[in-house]
Amino acid sequence: MSVSVVLFTSDLRVHDHPPLRAAVEGAHEVVPLFIRDPAVDRAGFAAPNRLAFLADCLADLDRELQDRGGRLVVRGGDTVAEVCAVVRQAQADEVHVAAGCSAFAQARQERLRRALEADGCRFYVHDAVITAVPPGDLTPQGSDHYAMFTPFYRRWCAEPLRKPFMAPRDVKVPHTVRSEDLPARSAVEGASPGLAAGGESEGRRRLSSWLSRHVDSYGEGHDDLAGDATSRLSPYLHFGAVSPVEAVQRARARGGAGAEAFIRQLCWRDFFHQVLAARPEAAAEEYRSRRDDWRRDEDAEADLQAWREGRTGYPIVDAAMRQLAHEGWMHNRGRLVTASFLTKTLYIDWREGARHFLSLLVDGDVANNQLNWQWMAGTGNDTRPNRVLNPVRQGLRYDPDGRFVRRWVPELDGLQAPAVHEPWTLTGLDRARYDYPDPLIVLADGLARFRQAREAG
Known part of the structure; x- marks a missing residue:
């Protein structure tokens, strides 16, 4: 046999x-x-x-x-x-x-x-199997991979995908092959208290619920930090508990602007996988060096630790970092804001941030984590490498009523927007009422330092 x-x-x-x-x-x-x-x-x-x-x-x-x-x-x-x-x-x-x-x-x-x-x-x-389109299948003339997302996205959308397969009805396993005990979640120490349940059954339930009930509003709601309007499918895609081919095909069958916006995010996942397949060294080395002389002194280490712990003094940054610690997951807008703050406002090496994210993210993989970090640090595939996200403006725009901040930074629970995004502007007894740190750095000072460093590099 x-x-x-x-x-x-x-x-x-x-x-x-x-x-x-x-x-x-x-x-x-x-x-x-x-x-x-x-x-x-x-x-x-x-x-x-x-x-x-x-x-x-x-x-x-x-x-x-x-x-x-x-x-x-x-x-x-x-x-x-x-x-x-x-x-x-x-x-x-x-x-x-x-x-x-x-x-x-x-x-x-x-x-x-x-x-x-x-x-x-x-x-x-x-x-x-792990991506919708195999890395290396789509290449521009004269290169082994796409360095920019938009032309990749156009090609990717035009590429016919295979039809998803049904699960087999029968799987007969030889009795002679021994197995060790399966690992148990209860035996793992140090997991985040709000970590989601894993597994294909849960992943397929979430995918079906997302496509039938929520995806239509994804286009306008995916950046709403408090609204929690994203699919949260990234952990299931990372472990392969959900098929990316099936996710794309089912979203296309659903149709509409929200589904298209969701498919675009799935394409970003394939994009970074094809970059890493062609440039595996980008997991640790800069894809496009800007000759940064990242801060590495004692002050930088103290700033890095404050960032890890969610006590930078910038509420939207701290809220996102605390969400990461509690759930092992972070909203995509939060990932952008926290990464920009570390690399460009504090001017600390993106590898430090990537390392911390990998220590906590349930969806953390080399392609998406490392290359997204490089994208925000300006050393990767971003066409605007020197852009800096202002955390106050980001908070006001994507958490306008402050619900996300108050959820994760309970020290500021009594504050309403816009003050909840700028608590340092309070004075006297009003300021003393809130046990929350002052900002690590004035944003204008951080911006000036970053621009000067990039110009010198």
């Missing part, structure tokens, strides 16, 4: 899963395999919020497979060594995996290819 192995990575679902579909159609038995590789921990990606969410995803994946007569096999160890061990134990003929774009994923795929070919086992890498 023929046996196939499906190696799950960032694609923890059974619906619209090309590797699983190919394995089920091509073999009598299938080993659905997930490996907890210590190399991921050593690389610093085993943050508590993602480990807790991962545990939910694996438990849900196992339930989905059991509903189809199968089960998830979990192993711990080096990915290549464990895959080869399972192949030998199950006497498998082939291995299927989704294509990744990071340097780590690409190196893992090449190592697997060499090892499996040496053992006489066929190896298949499937595109359009």
